[in-house]
Amino acid sequence: MSLFMRRELETILSNSKIDDRQFVNSLSRGLNVLQAFYPNCGPLGNQDLSKLTGLPKPTISRITYTLTRLGFLTFLSNIGKYELGLPILNISNTMISNMQIRKVSHQIMQDLANYADASIGLAEKYANQMIYINNCIGKTSHALSINVGTSVSIARTSLGCALLACLPDDERELILNQVKAETPANKWSAIYDLQQRSKEQYLKKGFCIVDGDWRNHISAVAVPLYIKEMRYYYAINCAGPAISLSEDRLMRDIGPRLITAKREIESQLSIGRLLPNERY
Known part of the structure; x- marks a missing residue:
């Protein structure tokens, strides 16, 4: 913890x-x-x-x-x-199996994972972490296999960057200040720059691309998802080796497909398009 x-x-x-x-x-x-x-x-x-x-x-x-x-x-x-x-374990499995968003999103995520031959992850915000609640992988061993329950940084991953980019300014600033307090001074500048780039890209494109900030040679793109009625924040990403997920492919192909997948999940959950400043 x-x-x-x-x-x-x-x-x-x-x-x-x-x-x-x-x-x-x-x-x-x-x-x-x-x-x-x-x-x-x-x-x-x-x-x-x-x-x-x-x-x-x-x-x-x-x-x-x-x-x-x-x-x-x-x-x-x-x-x-x-x-x-x-x-x-029994409690965890029961909770995960009963999560509606996981049921709705699984086939949509698996189809995209097969198309991209990469890892498609769904994570929920908790404190300054993003916790995986589902992960689907493509057909080859090159795709990242991440266990459900794995937590990753909200400040240095595509999942976290996308989610932070969609938050109201006051909530986003609060979380970043908390992250700053836990981050060595010599590393904060890089995190801050990443967050600024991600916010700008989200406002222009509707998704965030992170290249190698979480793991070397791993590229990823993510979109946020917000269930207004429950105030639950989620994000969906596509991640894999940079050699197969070039920035151009993420920008022109996978990013837009993630937005389409997100809209389909929203439609099935009947939650509408609820994020601020979103491009449609």
């Missing part, structure tokens, strides 16, 4: 507790502990969890004991640390 993701969760929990007699503090702390685990973090001990959540170690010990008894954590006695238990 990044520093900002932890702060956002703490803010949500803090705001929820204000004058709310229905709020269960012990439950919120338990969920905070589960939220502390992140991809490739490895097993975490009570001290690790205390640092990640900001909760006292005695509180963490009681929570991890309870979560272990319930099966949500598994205790590894040989190293004295915990990993997530199988019930978490």
Whole structure:
């Protein structure tokens, strides 16, 4: 969990507790502990969890004991640390399988992945991250295979750039200021320039192209998607080796096809065209 993701969760929990007699503090702390685990973090001990959540170690010990008894954590006695238990996987799979946007978008994304022979990803914004909720790949091994649940930077990826470009200025500025606070000073200028280019390109073309900023030799183009009624922000991208996804191809072919795919998804979800300054 990044520093900002932890702060956002703490803010949500803090705001929820204000004058709310229905709020269960012990439950919120338990969920905070589960939220502390992140991809490739490895097993975490009570001290690790205390640092990640900001909760006292005695509180963490009681929570991890309870979560272990319930099966949500598994205790590894040989190293004295915990990993997530199988019930978490069941909850995750249930959530993903029931996501309407994932059901609606899957075949549209797969058709585009086959056409582009690349990876087509769908991600949702959470804090300063974009979290993959679906990924379809083309027919060859050159396409990027990214697991559902993988989180990537909102500031350095095509998914994040597209989503930030569509946000109202005040929301976009707030997120970028939070990213800046977590970014080494010598790297911020490149991120800021990328965001400015992406915003300009989105306003002109309706999509954002990012070439090698996330991974070397990987090119990508993305479009944002916003479900107004639920205030959910998503983005869809096409990514693959730069040798097969040249900037010219992304600009003239794949970018416009992503916009068409986005419109089809919107149409099936009956949410309309809801992003500001969008070109149609």
